[in-house]
Amino acid sequence: MNQKSSIRRLTALAALALLPGVVSAADYNYVEGGFIQRDTYGRSDAGVRVAGMLGIHPNVAAYSEFSNNDELNQFSAGAVFHTPINSEFDLFAGGGLEYVDIGQADDLGYGLRGGLRYTPSKIIELTPEVRYFNAVGDGRVALRLSGAYYIAPRFALVAAVQGGDDDRFEAGLRYRFGGV
Numbered sequence: 001m002n003q004k005s006s007i008r009r010l011t012a013l014a015a016l017a018l019l020p021g022v023v024s025a026a027d028y029n030y031v032e033g034g035f036i037q038r039d040t041y042g043r044s045d046a047g048v049r050v051a052g053m054l055g056i057h058p059n060v061a062a063y064s065e066f067s068n069n070d071e072l073n074q075f076s077a078g079a080v081f082h083t084p085i086n087s088e089f090d091l092f093a094g095g096g097l098e099y100v101d102i103g104q105a106d107d108l109g110y111g112l113r114g115g116l117r118y119t120p121s122k123i124i125e126l127t128p129e130v131r132y133f134n135a136v137g138d139g140r141v142a143l144r145l146s147g148a149y150y151i152a153p154r155f156a157l158v159a160a161v162q163g164g165d166d167d168r169f170e171a172g173l174r175y176r177f178g179g180v
């Protein structure tokens with residue numbers, strides 16, 4: 001296969017992914033929050049976390065996340081491109097701004113994230129992903145696995161485990177305000 005035909009195929013695939021009517025496997029309209037235990041920048045503290053996503057295009061969602069752990073506060077905001085692979089899997093990738101306030105230091109940097117959202121049923125969602133953020137003079141890479149178990153059409157119990165340069169355990173509740 002030559003390079004021109006490969007580029008044409010990738011361009012056609014990208015164009016198809018942007019067409020309205022492509023149905024995502026996962027819902028990108030929710031807010032969630034709860035407990036977080038975090039170990040990064042030499043600090044291991046418990047605190048609170050609030051996050052959410054908002055679908056702004058059939059294949060684009062805005063995200064935000066705030067966590068507060070004693071001396072470590074972090075706010076993330078950005079967007080992800082997502083596209084269905086099939087009726088159970090969505091692929092997503094994106095990035096945004098990261099504001100980190102740690103003790104006497106604070107910095108505005110950037111972050112990248114990407115992964116899969118797997119919805120084998122209407123009540124279960126699993127999301128493995130890779131996250132990277134660069135602020136306060138260094139980059140942090142982490143692997144993350146989060147899950148949601150819907151106890152009602154709009155409410156889910158959520159939990160996440162993250163390891164690498166930014167270790168976390170999270171547990172809480174999600175409210176889905178998109179289509180059910």
